[in-house]
Each structure stands twice: as structure tokens, then as C-alpha cells.
Amino acid sequence: MEKLIYIKKESLKNFLEKISKDYDVYLPIQNKKNGIINFDSINILNENYIMNLKEKTRQSLKFLFFPPYESLFEFEYKKDIKNPEVTEIALSKPGNSNLREKVIFGIKPCDVRGIDYLDLVFNSGNNKDPYYLNKRENTIIISIGCSIVYPDCFCTSIGGSPFNFGNANIGLLDIGSDLIVTKLDESEKIKKFIADYKDFFEKKDMDDETENKINEIVLQSNKTCSTNWKKINPENITAKMESTFKEDALWQEITKKCISCAACTYVCPTCVCFNIADEQKDKKGERYRCWDFCTNYYYTLEASGHNPREKIYQRYRNKINCKYNYFIKRNKNLYCVGCGRCIDVCPVGMDIREIVSSIISF
Amino acid sequence: MNFINEGSKSLNVKNKKEDVKIVAFLCNWCSYAGADAAGTSRLRQPEDIRIIRVPCSGRINPLFILKAFNLGADGVLVSGCHPNDCHYSEGNFYARRRLEVIKEFLPFIGIDKRRFSYQWVSASEAQKWQKVVINFVKIIKEING
Amino acid sequence: MVNILENKLKEKISSLIEELEIIIGYSESKAPLKINPVFIKTKEEIDRLIFNNLCVNNLATYSYYLSADTKGKIGIILKPCDVKSIIQLISEELLIKNKIKTIVIGCNGIIDYKKINKAVNYQKIISAKLDENNITVNTIDKSFNFKLKDFFAQKCYVCNIYDNPPYYDEFIENDLKLNLEKKKEYEDIEEFEKSGLEKIYKFWEEEFNNCIRCYACRNICPLEVCRDKCIAQLDEPHWQSHKINSSEGKFFQLIRIFHLAGRCTECGECERVCPANIELLKLMKKVNQIILKLFDYRPGLILDMKPPLLTFKNVEQNIKDEELI
Numbered sequence A: 001m002e003k004l005i006y007i008k009k010e011s012l013k014n015f016l017e018k019i020s021k022d023y024d025v026y027l028p029i030q031n032k033k034n035g036i037i038n039f040d041s042i043n044i045l046n047e048n049y050i051m052n053l054k055e056k057t058r059q060s061l062k063f064l065f066f067p068p069y070e071s072l073f074e075f076e077y078k079k080d081i082k083n084p085e086v087t088e089i090a091l092s093k094p095g096n097s098n099l100r101e102k103v104i105f106g107i108k109p110c111d112v113r114g115i116d117y118l119d120l121v122f123n124s125g126n127n128k129d130p131y132y133l134n135k136r137e138n139t140i141i142i143s144i145g146c147s148i149v150y151p152d153c154f155c156t157s158i159g160g161s162p163f164n165f166g167n168a169n170i171g172l173l174d175i176g177s178d179l180i181v182t183k184l185d186e187s188e189k190i191k192k193f194i195a196d197y198k199d200f201f202e203k204k205d206m207d208d209e210t211e212n213k214i215n216e217i218v219l220q221s222n223k224t225c226s227t228n229w230k231k232i233n234p235e236n237i238t239a240k241m242e243s244t245f246k247e248d249a250l251w252q253e254i255t256k257k258c259i260s261c262a263a264c265t266y267v268c269p270t271c272v273c274f275n276i277a278d279e280q281k282d283k284k285g286e287r288y289r290c291w292d293f294c295t296n297y298y299y300t301l302e303a304s305g306h307n308p309r310e311k312i313y314q315r316y317r318n319k320i321n322c323k324y325n326y327f328i329k330r331n332k333n334l335y336c337v338g339c340g341r342c343i344d345v346c347p348v349g350m351d352i353r354e355i356v357s358s359i360i361s362f
Numbered sequence B: 001m002n003f004i005n006e007g008s009k010s011l012n013v014k015n016k017k018e019d020v021k022i023v024a025f026l027c028n029w030c031s032y033a034g035a036d037a038a039g040t041s042r043l044r045q046p047e048d049i050r051i052i053r054v055p056c057s058g059r060i061n062p063l064f065i066l067k068a069f070n071l072g073a074d075g076v077l078v079s080g081c082h083p084n085d086c087h088y089s090e091g092n093f094y095a096r097r098r099l100e101v102i103k104e105f106l107p108f109i110g111i112d113k114r115r116f117s118y119q120w121v122s123a124s125e126a127q128k129w130q131k132v133v134i135n136f137v138k139i140i141k142e143i144n145g
Numbered sequence C: 001m002v003n004i005l006e007n008k009l010k011e012k013i014s015s016l017i018e019e020l021e022i023i024i025g026y027s028e029s030k031a032p033l034k035i036n037p038v039f040i041k042t043k044e045e046i047d048r049l050i051f052n053n054l055c056v057n058n059l060a061t062y063s064y065y066l067s068a069d070t071k072g073k074i075g076i077i078l079k080p081c082d083v084k085s086i087i088q089l090i091s092e093e094l095l096i097k098n099k100i101k102t103i104v105i106g107c108n109g110i111i112d113y114k115k116i117n118k119a120v121n122y123q124k125i126i127s128a129k130l131d132e133n134n135i136t137v138n139t140i141d142k143s144f145n146f147k148l149k150d151f152f153a154q155k156c157y158v159c160n161i162y163d164n165p166p167y168y169d170e171f172i173e174n175d176l177k178l179n180l181e182k183k184k185e186y187e188d189i190e191e192f193e194k195s196g197l198e199k200i201y202k203f204w205e206e207e208f209n210n211c212i213r214c215y216a217c218r219n220i221c222p223l224e225v226c227r228d229k230c231i232a233q234l235d236e237p238h239w240q241s242h243k244i245n246s247s248e249g250k251f252f253q254l255i256r257i258f259h260l261a262g263r264c265t266e267c268g269e270c271e272r273v274c275p276a277n278i279e280l281l282k283l284m285k286k287v288n289q290i291i292l293k294l295f296d297y298r299p300g301l302i303l304d305m306k307p308p309l310l311t312f313k314n315v316e317q318n319i320k321d322e323e324l325i
Helices: A010-021 A109-122 A132-134 A186-197 A207-226 A234-244 A248-254 A263-267 A312-332 A342-346 A353-362 B031-040 B062-068 B092-111 B124-145 C003-014 C043-048 C060-071 C079-091 C113-121 C154-159 C185-195 C197-208 C216-220 C246-260 C268-275 C278-296
Strands: A003-008 A024-031 A037-041 A047-050 A069-079 A087-092 A102-107 A138-146 A172-176 A178-184 A202-205 A272-282 A282-291 B022-025 B049-054 B075-080 B116-120 C020-028 C037-038 C073-078 C100-105 C127-131 C134-139 C143-147 C170-172
Touching: A003 A010, A010 A024, A010 A353, A069 A234, A069 C100, A087 C127, A102 A109, A109 A132, A109 A138, A138 A186, A138 C170, A172 A207, A178 A207, A186 A202, A202 C143, A207 C185, A234 A312, A234 A353, A248 A312, A248 A353, A263 A342, A272 C060, B022 B031, B031 B049, B031 B075, B049 C197, B062 B075, B062 B092, B062 C246, B075 B092, B075 B124, B092 B116, B092 C134, B092 C197, B092 C278, B116 C134, B116 C170, B116 C246, C003 C020, C003 C043, C003 C073, C003 C154, C020 C043, C020 C060, C037 C043, C060 C079, C060 C246, C073 C079, C127 C197, C197 C246, C216 C268
Parallel strands: A024 A102, A102 A138, A138 A172, B022 B049, B022 B075, B075 B116, C020 C073, C073 C100, C100 C170
Antiparallel strands: A003 A178, A003 A202, A024 A037, A024 A047, A069 A087, A069 A282, A172 A178, A272 A282, C020 C037, C127 C134, C134 C143
């Protein structure tokens, strides 16, 4: 009979405290003052900051690996008094801050998928981004499946599932009293991790009751999620996007509400556009990168003053095409994980499902 | 959100008591000339003030003042022609309204009201300029404690 | 009762639709406690229009950009407080009076859904139902029933134009009147100020830690028609760094505030849309309080009146020069 590994819910707190001695632990933490949940270090937990594993975080996981602003390097112009014609430039790179290994606990499966896509952008082929890798490497990802599916979730529509753990190292399933391990990485790192904390990973035989419970939860979640939107076929959608690209009237119609802010872009787990800028004061300066958003007027503004995507609908069309067309051609996958964050934060109620649906039915 | 906080500078950075940074915006026609006159008549003034010359006090955007605070100034001083005396006849009337709004607003974001002041100093008032600077620097040093 | 109002509205719109090129109104949304702006061109679409206590959005936001894109006249459905934004835009010559038809509906208060979120301990709301006096809100495992009168937006408690808009082309009277215990204007601001400089400074520092500079506050504002020419995003002159952090977020807000000084009509859209739940309206209200104190001026009430910072008096009654001598 199959052995079942599980963590008791009552020992969860001890487990997290224990691993925080050896690892930097990040959890979804809710600020009680304004209700926002974000990934943050376990060290800030107190009466105002509590762990919340139920709901999605406001910011996706990209916030940890690809922060809104990061310094790339600092530079300084140096002159020798004896040799004034020569100016030297001294560069200083930020040190490797990733000395301790990280554990990120309580991620939803959609965010795990978001990280897979970020890896495709920052860590595949010849495109290896050292700043991203510095934060991404040495990370153990512990994901918890979604026993509760909210109305704006639609991961099943685009090829995910509430219990598809993807590249997560450990996948857990919440059955109320316990967290059942349903996915375990084969790697040495994880074997060591399990062995180190074997007190918390308890084992028992699979019984009928638990099996039924698991099956029921999985079925129920999948069912609720699939009612939120229809299934999207990546192959058909690219053709549709191509054929509607020049239908300006359609795009104008569906994006009329949009106010071209960055709320949807900045909470998206897959949006990775950034801007690089130099800032200098006297002889010292810094090169940094920070998030940028394609619905922004300045995103495509050229030095001549011409802007190829002058109107909001043109910029929004690019955004949708980026997710539902261009990326599929390169990687055979939709560049959207179905977390529904963009729907949740939109100030004017733009719903990506409605927009894609009206393009499909055009 | 410890990630976001990295390297953030904050408004009203406290410098040491002896070492205060004060930014002064002076209008070209009256106050700058007044400060100049104070210099030529050898009136001693504290050296904590960095003077920026602007064409008119009406040229001063609220942004200038806030930016100065954001970059760590301990105090900001604005000085222009007396009302009714503006070289461009009405620049300082507009300025007066704007500057007063800023002055009233600063406490609301946690900056002491006394850290910002606007004064009218004409080209001939070298003595007044000296007193203004001495007193303003004194006040800022007091606040910094 | 609400349906009577909606029917009146639909009737009015059907009589107007011929002369208008496009009408902006409110429609049903799938998301609980929210409504969607809708753009109506044909008679068939009129049925989509709704009006209830959840119609929070200030549709004046769309007026400036839409009037630049359309040739004909635009109809906008507004609450009496939203009209203030239109008045302000017309006064500043940003909007041509003849291009806009303001269809104002008498208002009996709007719901602040951030207050409801707080009341349900910030659990995600999955469905909600509204009737005349009560609102039922369901989270994943609980159901709440609230009295409406505790959940109106802050501005409703000081509103005195709900039945008497300062400007309109068409007015649809609402049989339901706003019936709230009036609060003192700027009561909350004065309360906040008492906490002292140190605490205030800390408060904003903490609030802006969450700012991601998404510019939703700027773009939703009906009066900030400068979103494509914003100084905060320019490289030349480089007034503000592009960095996303607490101090830059705060500095951007200060730019916004002084841009809106003497113009802001306190519609509260900036605070509503903020994905980081920053209390932006507080800042705006403070500036308006100062403007009221110094110049005895309230934005958006009188047509063709210049904002106080674009004009001056030789002798200012309420401004006293500071003596440093």
C-alpha cells in the first residue's frame, strides 16, 4: 500500500519556525491594517501581520525574484591629480546577497507556473540574468493547492489546474486537519530537506477515507474553476489574434474603459517588462532597473517624438497579444497563469476573460 | 515589503547639529541682489545656506521645495521682492499664494512648519537679509536639536 | 423603488440618444460590489444601464479624452458630486461646454466598499446583494448582513448637493433622499493632525511602503488630463527618479497634490482605485481645507471661476507674512 506523507496543521507553526532557523522563510502575510496579503519574511509576523494561506496574495511571486526596483551597479568617475587627462571609471557590483537558502511557503499553483514563465524569460538558453538568478537559485518552493477557488480564478481554462504543482519542490493539499504531500521532488536537496525535518513529515498508510476526501476536493476545485471561464486552446487563439489585429474598431470598443494605469501589469505574475536608467549625482551614479508597463504612453515613445502606440487601444492590444499570441509562438504556452489578479485590482472593471472572449467570438 | 525599502532616502533626514543644509531660492532682482549687497558690505552670515538664483519668486514651483526636502535639506528658504515691487509686476503675488499653501501643508506629511520660510527682501535690504539668514539657521539648528 | 429611478433614467436616455453620439453610464458587473462603466451608442443597449448605491465611479474621468476623440456630443450620467469635476474642467477650459451633456441623477449615497472589506475582516467577498436599506455580503464560509447607513462613503456624510446639483443639462430626481447624520467637514483631518509630527511622518512612511507607482490614482482622476505628459515619467527634465520605493511614491503623490491644489473636488476616486490601499484622499482633503481657509474657495461649485492658485489679490486677507527678524 502507498505511504502517505503529511504535515499536521497544528504543528505547522512549529515547522515554519524550525525551518526559519536554517532558511530565509517567506510566507503570504496579511497586513491587518489594510488587509493586503503579500509575500514577506516570516520575521515580521506579529499581532498586526498574520499568515494567510487561504487567499491569493496581492503581489505575485515575481516580487521576490524580480523586484520593482533593483540596483545593477554603481559607478564613479575618478581622476588622478598627477595625470588629469585620464578619467577612470570604477564599477562596483552589489554583493551576492543570497548567502542563505530560501524557503517560500504557501504559494498557489498559479504562482508556481508564473515562476516557470519567468524562468523562461530570465533563465533559458543564452539569456541568463544574473540578478534574477541570484535571487532565484537556492530556493525551495512549497506550494499548497487551492481547496478554495474564487470567482476570478481561471487557471483550468488555460491549461493549469488548482493542483498542478508544476516545478514546485513540494506540493501540499489541505484536507482540513492535515496538509498532505502530493508532490515531492526527486532531487537530493529535497530528500535532505525532508530528512532534516522528518519530525514534521509524518507517515501513515493511505486509507479510503483520506483518498475519498482528496479526490473530492480535487474534483470540486477543478469543477468550480472550470465554470469561471471556457477552455482556451493555445493553437486556435494565435490565429484569431492575428486575424483581429487590424480590427481597430473592435479593439477600441473593448478597451474603451481602460485608463492605462499599471495596476494589472504590476500584479501580474508573468509581466516582465522593465526599464533601465542611469542616475548620477556629481561623480557618483547608479544604474538600476525598475518595472515598466506596456499600457504606458512612454513605453513606446520614440526620441523623435513619434509614438507608434499612441492610443490606449493600441497599447492594450499589444498587452493581450503578448500574452495570448506572441509568447505562444515561441514557447507553445499561453503567457497567462489564470490567477485573476488583474481582474481583482482593475479600477474600472476590465476583465481579461471578457476581452479575450469577445475577440474569439468576433 | 523589505524589498521596496532598499536604498530609499527619506524626507527630513536629520543631519548633525553643526552641519545643517539649507537651500535658499532667491529672486534675481531683489533678494539675490540683497544677499550680494550683504556680502559686499561684509555683513557676517552663517555659511549653511546654498543659494539658488531664480528669475522671479513666481518661477518657484512647489516641486522645487519638496524636491529639496526629499534630497535631505534641513530647511528651505524662499525670498523675493516685496509684494507690489515685483520686477514682472505680479510674479510674487502668485508665489505668495502657492508658498503659503505649502507652508500650511508641510506638517501634514510630518515636516515641521518652521523648516520652510518665505521672506520679502529687497535689493537694498542687506541688513534684513543678514538677520533673516541668522535667525533661520538658528531655528533649524534648534529643531535638529 | 430603485427600479422606478432606473426606468426614469432609461426613458430620459431614449429621448436623448438621437442627439448624442455616445453615452457613458453604469452597468452590471460580474464582480461583487462593483459596477462597470459602459459606453452606449444604440437604443438596444439602453437596457444595460443601471443606477444604485454601488455606482461609485466618477464617470467624468472619461469626458476629457472621449471629447477629444469624438465629433458629436457626449452624454455622461453623473451623480451630483461628480458634476463638480465637470464644472472644474469647463472652468479651466479643458472641456467645451457644448460638447458635453450632463445627465445628473439625484443620489441617495454611495457605498464605500473598502469599509465593507474592513467589516468582513478583509476576507474575499464572493457575492453581494443590495436592497433599499441593507446589504448582504457573502465570503467563502460566512454571510454578513449590514445596514447601509454605516457604509456610505466619507463624502456622503458632508454632502449637501445630493438633491441640488450645482450644474446640469438634465436632472432626474430621486425619490429616495440621502438621509444621514451630518458630520463636520474635515473632522477626520483634524483628528489625524492631533497625533503629532513624528507619528504623522511614520504613518505616511508605512503607507507608502506599499506603493508600486502604478499611476492608477493619476489616471483615474477626472482632473488630471496630463497622464500622457506626466513630469514623473519624463527623462528630460528628470524631476523624479523612476525607482519604485517608498520615498519616490510619496514624492509622486506630493506632485499630484500640488497639481490638484484648489482643483480637487474630493470625489475619492484615487483612494478607491489604489491597489495598495493607501489613504490618498486624506492628503487631498488637507489641501482643500487649506485652500478653503486661505481663499474661502471650494472647487467645482461655480462655473467659470478661476482656481485660487491661478489668480491673486493685492492684499491677501488671510495670509500673514512671517517675521524672522
